[in-house]
């Protein structure tokens with residue numbers, strides 16, 4: 001490559017620069033949230049490296065313990081959990097963390113930290129060792145308790161409407177970080193040779209309607225009638241069935257192309273499988289900022305009042321017209337409660 005060719009190569013907007021620019025939009029911003037987003041990006045780079053090398057090192061495979069959900073932890077679940085907690089603790093902006101991999105509230109010791117983070121360190125655990133896209137999901141809240149104290153349960157059980165930022169990282173054919181602070185959704189692609197995230201997908205919006213549906217059809221017989229009816233409609237309309245089994249990856253595809261992801265209640269998961277605080281709220285904030293919709297079949301996900309750290313809920317998320325159609329069918333068929341599935 002000649003010097004001229006090299007110098008002609010565009011250098012995009014780095015995540016850092018973008019965060020700084022966005023901070024200027026908020027005259028009273030003090031930089032803590034910006035720093036927190038950088039801390040998350042740093043941990044994402046480290047976890048990305050661990051994932052890429054998993055096949056060459058011994059951090060692939062099962063860890064041999066179960067998490068609070070009763071799921072077998074993968075070694076990478078544990079590695080990602082430690083890496084994000086460490087980065088958030090060292091960054092100093094976060095008072096307390098809720099993680100899928102830990103039962104209780106994780107105190108960071110940063111008493112002056114203004115923020116609370118809820119995180120799914122590795123999403124799509126069933127796809128870890130088979131080279132299929134996986135992710136990380138995070139929600140950020142301002143604490144409600146006094147500075148100088150530890151984060152408490154009230155800080156952690158805030159409705160999704162109270163999020164100040166949310167995002168995910170997808171470790172796929174490329175590694176991307178997608179986030180919102182309530183002013184639109186932007187995506188950044190990781191350039192590992194430079195160790196930087198660059199703005200690659202500014203102002204992401206989701207089509208109002210799509211032709212992709214993402215659901216684990218293996219549980220079809222156990223789905224509520226309204227969902228069964230919706231899936232039959234998708235088949236009749238010849239929509240594309242696409243299900244990776246990693247929420248982040250299925251969500252990301254549908255965000256880009258239009259579509260709907262459904263995780264209803266089933267016999268196996270009578271309250272739904274996905275977790276409100278560190279899976280559903282973050283993606284609901286993003287999809288709404290991109291012009292889409294997220295509900296549990298009846299309620300707006302962001303309006304659901306949390307009552308416990310690892311509570312589960314149903315999730316219907318994606319293009320507005322598609323989510324509304326499922327809601328209509330569910331209501332028409334009488335949204336079943338967990339008892340009617342017994």
Ligand SMILES: O=P(O)(O)OC[C@H]1O[C@](O)(COP(=O)(O)O)[C@@H](O)[C@@H]1O
Nearest residue numbers: 120122123124125126216245246247
């Ligand atoms: O195997 P199922 O029942 O279809 O569930 C798959 C769903 O469960 C999840 O793996 C749950 O997330 P974790 O991997 O973080 O536990 C989602 O990513 C995915 O969409």
Ligand SMILES: [Mg+2]
Nearest residue numbers: 120123124279
């Ligand atoms: Mg998950």
Ligand SMILES: [Mg+2]
Nearest residue numbers: 100120122123
């Ligand atoms: Mg997980």
